[in-house]
Amino acid sequence: MDSALIPRGVKRCPLWQFLLFIGAAGIVLLWGVYAMFLCWFKGLNQTNMNDYYGFALWIWADLAVIAVGGGAFFTGLLRYIFGKDALKNIINYAVLIGFICYSSALLILAIDIGQPLRGWFIFWHANVHSMLTEVAFCLSCYFGVLTIEYIPLILENRQIDKVPFFHHLGHNMHEVMAVFAATGAFLSFFHQGSLGGVAGVLFGRPFAFREGIFIWPWTFFLFTWSAAACGPCFTILVTKITEKVVGKKLVKDNAIELLAKISGWMLLTYTIAKFIDTWYWVTVLAPSQGFTLMDFYSNNPLYGIWILITEIAICGLVPAAILITPKGRKNPVALWIAISLAVVGVCLNRWVMVLQIMAVPVMTFDNWVMYLPSWQEVATTILPGAYGVILIAISYRYLPVFPNEAELNPMEPLPAEEAEEKSVEPSVDLEPELTPAEA
Amino acid sequence: MKIGRRGFLSFVIGGAAGTALSPLPWKLMDDSSIWTQMWPWTPVPEDGEASYVNSVCTLCPGHCGITVRKIDNRAVKIEGMKGHPVNNGGICLLGLSGLQLLYGPMRVKTPLKRTGKRGQGQWEKISWNDAVSEVVEKLRDIRSEGHPQTVGFISGFDRGTVSRLFERFLTAYGSPNFMRMPSVRDSYELAQYLMQGVQALPGFDFENSDFVLSFGSGLIDGWGSPVRMSRVHSAWQSAGVKVIQIEPRLSNTAAKSDKWIPINPGTEGALAMGLAHVIVKESLYDADFIENNVEGFFDWKNLVIDKYSPDTVASITGIDSRTIVVLARGFANASKPLAVCGRGNGTTPVNIDECMAVHALNALVGNIHKKGGVWAVSEPDYINWPEIEMDAKAAAGMQHERLDGAGSKTYPFTRYLLPRLPETIDPGEKNPLQALFVSGANPLYTHPDTQAVRNAFDKIPLVVSFSSYMDETAQNADLILPNHIYLERYEEVPTPAGMIEPVIGLSRPVVEPQFNTRHVGDVILQMAKGLGGSVAKTFPWDSYDSCLKETLGDLWNYLIDKGFWSNTGAMPPFFGTSYETASGKFELINKDNGSIPQFKPVSIEGDEKDYPLLLIPYDSMRLACGFIGDPPFVMKTVEDSILKGKDVFVELNPKTARNQGLREGQRVVLTTPKGKAEVKVHLFEGIMPGLVALPRGLGHTGWDEYLAGKGINFNTLIGPVEDPDSGLDAAWGIRAKLEKA
Amino acid sequence: MKEGRTHKRFQKFGMVIDLDKCTGCGSCMVACMAENNVPFRKDESNKLLSITWMRVYKLTNGMPFPETDVCYLPRPCMQCAGQHEGHSPCVSVCPAIATDYSMESGIVSQIYTRCFGCRYCMASCPYHARYFNWWDPIWPDGMEKYLSPNVSPRMRGVVEKCSFCFHRYQRAKDRAYMEGRRELQEDEYQTACTQACPAGAITFGDLNNPKHAVSEMVEPDPKHSGRPKNPNAFRLLERLGTNPKVYYLSSREWVRRAGDNYLKNEKKVKKPVHHG
Numbered sequence A: 001m002d003s004a005l006i007p008r009g010v011k012r013c014p015l016w017q018f019l020l021f022i023g024a025a026g027i028v029l030l031w032g033v034y035a036m037f038l039c040w041f042k043g044l045n046q047t048n049m050n051d052y053y054g055f056a057l058w059i060w061a062d063l064a065v066i067a068v069g070g071g072a073f074f075t076g077l078l079r080y081i082f083g084k085d086a087l088k089n090i091i092n093y094a095v096l097i098g099f100i101c102y103s104s105a106l107l108i109l110a111i112d113i114g115q116p117l118r119g120w121f122i123f124w125h126a127n128v129h130s131m132l133t134e135v136a137f138c139l140s141c142y143f144g145v146l147t148i149e150y151i152p153l154i155l156e157n158r159q160i161d162k163v164p165f166f167h168h169l170g171h172n173m174h175e176v177m178a179v180f181a182a183t184g185a186f187l188s189f190f191h192q193g194s195l196g197g198v199a200g201v202l203f204g205r206p207f208a209f210r211e212g213i214f215i216w217p218w219t220f221f222l223f224t225w226s227a228a229a230c231g232p233c234f235t236i237l238v239t240k241i242t243e244k245v246v247g248k249k250l251v252k253d254n255a256i257e258l259l260a261k262i263s264g265w266m267l268l269t270y271t272i273a274k275f276i277d278t279w280y281w282v283t284v285l286a287p288s289q290g291f292t293l294m295d296f297y298s299n300n301p302l303y304g305i306w307i308l309i310t311e312i313a314i315c316g317l318v319p320a321a322i323l324i325t326p327k328g329r330k331n332p333v334a335l336w337i338a339i340s341l342a343v344v345g346v347c348l349n350r351w352v353m354v355l356q357i358m359a360v361p362v363m364t365f366d367n368w369v370m371y372l373p374s375w376q377e378v379a380t381t382i383l384p385g386a387y388g389v390i391l392i393a394i395s396y397r398y399l400p401v402f403p404n405e406a407e408l409n410p411m412e413p414l415p416a417e418e419a420e421e422k423s424v425e426p427s428v429d430l431e432p433e434l435t436p437a438e439a
Numbered sequence B: 001m002k003i004g005r006r007g008f009l010s011f012v013i014g015g016a017a018g019t020a021l022s023p024l025p026w027k028l029m030d031d032s033s034i035w036t037q038m039w040p041w042t043p044v045p046e047d048g049e050a051s052y053v054n055s056v057c058t059l060c061p062g063h064c065g066i067t068v069r070k071i072d073n074r075a076v077k078i079e080g081m082k083g084h085p086v087n088n089g090g091i092c093l094l095g096l097s098g099l100q101l102l103y104g105p106m107r108v109k110t111p112l113k114r115t116g117k118r119g120q121g122q123w124e125k126i127s128w129n130d131a132v133s134e135v136v137e138k139l140r141d142i143r144s145e146g147h148p149q150t151v152g153f154i155s156g157f158d159r160g161t162v163s164r165l166f167e168r169f170l171t172a173y174g175s176p177n178f179m180r181m182p183s184v185r186d187s188y189e190l191a192q193y194l195m196q197g198v199q200a201l202p203g204f205d206f207e208n209s210d211f212v213l214s215f216g217s218g219l220i221d222g223w224g225s226p227v228r229m230s231r232v233h234s235a236w237q238s239a240g241v242k243v244i245q246i247e248p249r250l251s252n253t254a255a256k257s258d259k260w261i262p263i264n265p266g267t268e269g270a271l272a273m274g275l276a277h278v279i280v281k282e283s284l285y286d287a288d289f290i291e292n293n294v295e296g297f298f299d300w301k302n303l304v305i306d307k308y309s310p311d312t313v314a315s316i317t318g319i320d321s322r323t324i325v326v327l328a329r330g331f332a333n334a335s336k337p338l339a340v341c342g343r344g345n346g347t348t349p350v351n352i353d354e355c356m357a358v359h360a361l362n363a364l365v366g367n368i369h370k371k372g373g374v375w376a377v378s379e380p381d382y383i384n385w386p387e388i389e390m391d392a393k394a395a396a397g398m399q400h401e402r403l404d405g406a407g408s409k410t411y412p413f414t415r416y417l418l419p420r421l422p423e424t425i426d427p428g429e430k431n432p433l434q435a436l437f438v439s440g441a442n443p444l445y446t447h448p449d450t451q452a453v454r455n456a457f458d459k460i461p462l463v464v465s466f467s468s469y470m471d472e473t474a475q476n477a478d479l480i481l482p483n484h485i486y487l488e489r490y491e492e493v494p495t496p497a498g499m500i501e502p503v504i505g506l507s508r509p510v511v512e513p514q515f516n517t518r519h520v521g522d523v524i525l526q527m528a529k530g531l532g533g534s535v536a537k538t539f540p541w542d543s544y545d546s547c548l549k550e551t552l553g554d555l556w557n558y559l560i561d562k563g564f565w566s567n568t569g570a571m572p573p574f575f576g577t578s579y580e581t582a583s584g585k586f587e588l589i590n591k592d593n594g595s596i597p598q599f600k601p602v603s604i605e606g607d608e609k610d611y612p613l614l615l616i617p618y619d620s621m622r623l624a625c626g627f628i629g630d631p632p633f634v635m636k637t638v639e640d641s642i643l644k645g646k647d648v649f650v651e652l653n654p655k656t657a658r659n660q661g662l663r664e665g666q667r668v669v670l671t672t673p674k675g676k677a678e679v680k681v682h683l684f685e686g687i688m689p690g691l692v693a694l695p696r697g698l699g700h701t702g703w704d705e706y707l708a709g710k711g712i713n714f715n716t717l718i719g720p721v722e723d724p725d726s727g728l729d730a731a732w733g734i735r736a737k738l739e740k741a
Numbered sequence C: 001m002k003e004g005r006t007h008k009r010f011q012k013f014g015m016v017i018d019l020d021k022c023t024g025c026g027s028c029m030v031a032c033m034a035e036n037n038v039p040f041r042k043d044e045s046n047k048l049l050s051i052t053w054m055r056v057y058k059l060t061n062g063m064p065f066p067e068t069d070v071c072y073l074p075r076p077c078m079q080c081a082g083q084h085e086g087h088s089p090c091v092s093v094c095p096a097i098a099t100d101y102s103m104e105s106g107i108v109s110q111i112y113t114r115c116f117g118c119r120y121c122m123a124s125c126p127y128h129a130r131y132f133n134w135w136d137p138i139w140p141d142g143m144e145k146y147l148s149p150n151v152s153p154r155m156r157g158v159v160e161k162c163s164f165c166f167h168r169y170q171r172a173k174d175r176a177y178m179e180g181r182r183e184l185q186e187d188e189y190q191t192a193c194t195q196a197c198p199a200g201a202i203t204f205g206d207l208n209n210p211k212h213a214v215s216e217m218v219e220p221d222p223k224h225s226g227r228p229k230n231p232n233a234f235r236l237l238e239r240l241g242t243n244p245k246v247y248y249l250s251s252r253e254w255v256r257r258a259g260d261n262y263l264k265n266e267k268k269v270k271k272p273v274h275h276g
């Protein structure tokens, strides 16, 4: 039924199956939307946040999706600026995932703030000294960039592409994409960093606080670095999952391997940097404020020292080791493990840098505070996931996300369908039918 | 016209761009944020002309001067009155919350008559005239049947014109049953009467003392006049006054003292005797004072030497003998030492022997009626009303003994024994109490063994409450005749609890009465008029206000002008009362009735086998446990180690908890011979092992949703223990057990 | 106004709380609620959700019976100045300038209508002095009558905190201007909690004025961001460099030590860290 919209040369599941899938994800989405409206109309009392846990589950999710969405900027950077051509086969998907991550992040922020209708004050009454202001500006701008990067892909939909205006628009946008990619990389560098800065500047919170250069604490650079390292892993991970779900190969191995290798080195260097940062923090910074390492980790199982070991060793060194060795990244199982660990690691890092900060007592007579999210928080946190799945499904079905798909999965054309289409709508195309994703 | 795909898309995109570039979205965005800044459901207080009214707070016997800030005719803030002799600008959290009581949901807004069963909370509104007529009718019946003595009156207060009007009304009517709520004042009054022969208020010159020995008095936990005591405490800190606190639990008073000496509960009297032993044995007493002002010293000395050696006392109190000796020396060698007894905030009396023993310590060091000492304070005598008209019925009624047994052969010198009332309200044929009026008191909450008191009340045919608030007693009354609250009425307020300096304040209407309430003084006058005859003649005034004005005479204008009257300059004996005993001296042994300071243990309820632990109450400034319940602001200050949700925590030493197999936060059932309640465990190193402590002031059923249903009322778990010598309730705790819930 | 632009001597209002005198009575908490239209709810026993601009903490020395000791510590907003005046933990992070540092008075303001409720400032404040309005404030029917027109009630979704009763400062200044004066007397501007404290444990005044009692009591050292010279005086979390304007006095060593974090076996406070 919707075959007219489906890219040429690829096979898609029957519409009913697709709709069933969308429906299932849609139910989760609606649950999240319901929770979202509760938060908007009844207020944040719908959450289990409190005056100690002013940032909670979904802010973690916010930081996490931005970190893993870092695959878009970093892949873009490699593709357009450093000219890693092999990545052209995965760049579309990286952009799409980034788009989903960033739109989700903005949505979460719109739910998170106590006065959503005043959200724009952050731009209008901007405090240029606040890391959060930097985040808001860079995040919004970069979201704009991602939108611009995503649009040409939409324009490549078979039907839209038939409109000459859109066709030319898409073509021209491709031409200048390098400029946007560069802009995106620059913006991304700053907002990833400023998200790290959000935590690092909290000099009242010895768990979070780090010194640095100029206005930027070390966490600024660590965040950018870790996003660059783990974002591509997430891109690979989602690609792999997509391949599993649709049951076919979508991206050529050389693209995956290249990305994995670069990720691996980034992750290795990041882990070393993180280790040095932690060492300095534990031996110099925290003691100067009267804290020892175990003051930050003792007292309860959720925030035990295991969390630090897991983050640095298990989710840092291990995947880095796998990814930098050709044998490791070529072994499918090892690759799966490595990219999963890397993604878990960066999420864990964001968790710690959001939630553990709130849990650790600072005043000597304060206590560790635990928090358990309410269902409304869980639902609104899952909401972006459902939204992402749906957007991926739709994009995959109707847009030529994977330029190699047809090549990797050759199929017999279905003449009946083609004929039907042609008879319904005569083509007004002036240019050759299928434009590859890259002009 | 045919719109093609291209045209349609151009239209949509162009439209979107056009809208975005137009002022519309920006204007909407701006407007919506402005709307959030002025949500109609978030109140905007109206501005107006600011003014200030001086008055007096009567939420407790502290009687602080207050200054109420008003905006037009709204009272918006209560502050302490600068320059007031009691509080000089300071104010307690309860006093600060007065406006929540004024405007709050706990107010009784109009006279109410019960329609359902007692305590069911079914009421009908009734006019003031009907309500008073109903009461008068009933009183007339009782009187005509010849039983005027079966009418009783419970008052939170027994001084000043309002209390005196109650008493006067009862006397003219023919009943001796005017009853004041119990407190440590009862013990002190009796001790002073027995040892000094005077009926006076106990006054403590803490401001000038340099060594304070407190046998468990929560001097900064709500005792006496709380703001005055806070100021005193600060003065002690600045001057380096030694303060020793003796009690089994680390109260705030103990924590702020120089030394906290934990003691086996109920053995404070023994310690006092032990200290006396050391002082006498080492001749540390004030020989001059003993010689000239004390009678019976040598006989008592022998008793003290014989029976209260430090070792003996150490085994009773659990305090080692060395500490006892050092403490005694420290006390006796101080230049202005002062000993005070009474547990917690002073809302419960103590056994008379204990009170006398502590008072005797003061006599030993000669600080009776001295700077920094203990005073028997006589009141400024401004109430001079005409003789009461007594007809034959009144005279006959007044011949009856009081129902509570105060002044009877058994308890000849005790003035009020309210806790004994329930047992005298016999289930037999004719109830000795046919009508009961309650004003400024909440016995169904504050009395020990609440259930027994409730059962007793159930047998009284008519219970009338004058409460301004829907408290527990009001909830269980037949009629509520709501008084104006203190911010809506005139009333003179005499000397605050525990002060030696006489002060008279004037409570005055800060705002118009907010509801259909009436001054209780006016209601008494109306009732008297309704009864007619000699009762009516006893009340020659048109209104309470005119009565007050006439009574105060010149003082009225002074009070209206200045807000309070005090006698700061004058020193005793202007208001101190000298010894009026047979010997004209301080009598350590009262020859008339043989009373003598000694230690007699009070055996509390429950046996050790079934109840291995001891339950004691504790008081906190943040939990009002008397007539007034915590308003919402005050509830906000209650710590989460005391109340969490609806659960109250009992304090337990970690050692006790270990023995009982309990841990922090655990839900347990607390059982005493009197009752049972679910509570949670809070481990606290500051309580003696073997003890369980429960705060007073929670577990209300009345008041409002901000207070009711939270925690447990301590009084439901304890019963009174009668002191055989005085009839006073001498219970200091009760045996208890804890079991996992 | 930037310093240096004028020769006017700026005031730096601060507070000294004598913990020896404080009895933990809670008057300051309620005085603040009554003065500042602080809302309340039916259950306030969850202290993580209970708005108390002034909160009195109960500290224990952790010793077993009978060596146990207790001390109360009232905690308003510390009005932190940060290591360079105005770099308060919270002010520096607020993205919308909804909380600001007044160079003229040293007071950290909070602008409810500007705040959009991101709660970043709460995360930044180690003293937990900031509170979020999780609910619409609701007063029982009739009780709005006592609300003061000097302090606007806050709407749901914004952060609030102790303001050093800023409206009292404004009121005092207005009065002084009307009388043709530029300078305030020490007693003209006092906070509600100071005024109410029955124990007189709170002293309030200008830390920049050596004649004011607060300065005399703690002797702030301008060379070390106001660190007290009085050995009995301390500030909470001095070592973090928040530079608070609330000082505490205590004669008890364990209490002073409870004011900050120390490594085991660390006797003296080392030089506090400085932050950009």
Ligand SMILES: Nc1nc2c(c(=O)[nH]1)N[C@H]1C(S)=C(S)[C@@H](COP(=O)(O)OP(=O)(O)OC[C@H]3O[C@@H](n4cnc5c(=O)[nH]c(N)nc54)[C@H](O)[C@@H]3O)O[C@H]1N2
Residues within 6 Å of the ligand: B059, B060, B061, B062, B092, B093, B094, B159, B182, B183, B184, B185, B188, B201, B202, B203, B204, B221, B222, B223, B224, B225, B226, B342, B345, B346, B347, B377, B495, B496, B497, B498, B499, B500, B619, B620, B621, B622, B623, B624, B625, B626, B627, B697
């Ligand atoms: N915030 C807060 N405030 C409170 C409380 C609280 O829990 N929290 N508790 C309240 C309660 S329940 C009470 S009862 C009070 C405590 O004050 P109360 O205990 O109610 O005072 P009394 O029991 O009347 O007497 C205490 C002592 O004051 C002296 N005294 C009593 N009456 C007089 C008098 O008329 N004149 C003089 N000169 N001295 C007198 C006697 O020495 C007596 O020993 O505090 C009240 N204030």
Ligand SMILES: Nc1nc2c(c(=O)[nH]1)N[C@H]1C(S)=C(S)[C@@H](COP(=O)(O)OP(=O)(O)OC[C@H]3O[C@@H](n4cnc5c(=O)[nH]c(N)nc54)[C@H](O)[C@@H]3O)O[C@H]1N2
Residues within 6 Å of the ligand: B058, B059, B060, B061, B156, B157, B159, B160, B161, B162, B163, B181, B182, B183, B345, B346, B347, B348, B439, B440, B441, B442, B445, B446, B447, B448, B486, B491, B520, B625, B626, B627, B628, B696, B715
């Ligand atoms: N078990 C137990 N027993 C108690 C108490 C307790 O908490 N538990 N509380 C004890 C204490 S401390 C007290 S004071 C008593 C009474 O207990 P409460 O009834 O709590 O008495 P107070 O709190 O002392 O305040 C007296 C009240 O009466 C009003 N009042 C003040 N002066 C006058 C007056 O002259 N005339 C009239 N009509 N009203 C006046 C004021 O509104 C004030 O609220 O109960 C005592 N008995």
Ligand code: SF4
Residues within 6 Å of the ligand: B057, B058, B059, B060, B061, B062, B063, B064, B091, B092, B093, B094, B095, B096, B225, B226, B227
């Ligand atoms: S101490 Fe008593 S009289 Fe004084 S303000 Fe408090 S409640 Fe009122």
Ligand code: SF4
Residues within 6 Å of the ligand: C017, C021, C022, C023, C024, C025, C026, C027, C028, C029, C056, C072, C074, C196, C197, C198, C199, C200, C201, C202
């Ligand atoms: S009002 Fe004063 S004494 Fe009471 S808790 Fe506050 S600071 Fe301490």
Ligand code: SF4
Residues within 6 Å of the ligand: A204, C076, C077, C078, C079, C080, C088, C089, C090, C091, C108, C124, C125, C126, C127, C128, C129, C130, C161, C242
């Ligand atoms: S105490 Fe907290 S809210 Fe107050 S100025 Fe310091 S950081 Fe800001």
Ligand code: SF4
Residues within 6 Å of the ligand: C093, C094, C095, C096, C097, C098, C099, C114, C115, C116, C117, C118, C119, C120, C121, C122, C158, C159
């Ligand atoms: S919650 Fe309000 S005051 Fe706090 S940082 Fe966000 S906008 Fe600023």
Ligand code: SF4
Residues within 6 Å of the ligand: C031, C032, C033, C035, C036, C053, C054, C076, C077, C161, C162, C163, C164, C165, C166, C191, C192, C193, C194
């Ligand atoms: S200074 Fe004012 S706002 Fe701050 S705690 Fe005290 S009363 Fe509240």
Ligand SMILES: [Mo]
Residues within 6 Å of the ligand: B183, B345, B346, B347, B626
């Ligand atoms: Mo009392």
